[in-house]
Amino acid sequence: MSKVKKKSTSTGTIALNKRAKYDYFVDQKFEAGLVLSGWEVKSLREGKAQLVDAFVIIHQNEAWLVGARITPLxxxxxxxxxxxxxxxxxxxxxxxxxxxxxxxxxxxxxxxxMALYWKGNKIKCEVALVTGKKEHDKRDTERDRDWSRDKERLMKHNA
Structure with a gap:
């Protein structure tokens, strides 16, 4: 008898847009599928994607992902x-x-x-409705992040 080999699919996150979390307040998130060609799927399996300046536009009642870079193999x-x-x-x-x-x-x-990730054998894109941050909001975010990091250090040092 021959063993049936399961085809393993990649799991987890392909790419994150960390810049969007810094520049925007996230209001609501959606999960969207993507229409991709074969070479794009192969590149995404290798993790060759960037979402730094990616955003969504609406054209003729259809949503389009603009600014996402998928580097071909x-x-x-x-x-x-x-x-x-x-x-x-x-x-x-x-x-x-x-x-x-x-x-x-x-x-x-x-x-x-916000992110590209695998869900089963399909590639999904997490899109979010966002509001732009002002400069003082960005500074507050940095200050809170630094304080939480310092607090963790103090807790480790005291324990």
Whole structure:
């Protein structure tokens, strides 16, 4: 008898947008599917993605991921012309899409890509409705983060 080998799928986070957490207040999060081509999936399996300046736009009642960079593998995409910065369609429910459209029309609100991750054998994108931070808000965030780090050090030192 031959053993049946299970095909292991990658699990976990592919890419995070840490800059968005620093620049914005996160109001509400959504999980969206992505329309990808084959070379993009292979590159994401290797973790070659960046979401630093990624955001979501709405065009003709469809959500599109703009600014996400998926670097092509040298071996996987020899016969295909790869465009690392192309716009990728996001797959959302009608209610989620209407909510994003409604909120992004308000002043100071936008929709940003927060993370790319595996869910089973599918790639998902976490998008969030966000509000921009002012400079003093960013300084407060840094101050709170530094204080929590110092507090942890003190607790370890005293224990």
């Amino acid at each position: 040298l071996s996987a995409s020899t016969h295909v012309v790869c465009e690392p910065m192309r716009q990728r369609k996001l797959l959302l429910n009608r209610k989620e899409l209407e909510r994003i459209i409604q909120v992004t029309e308000q002043k100071g609100k936008t929709c940003a890509a």
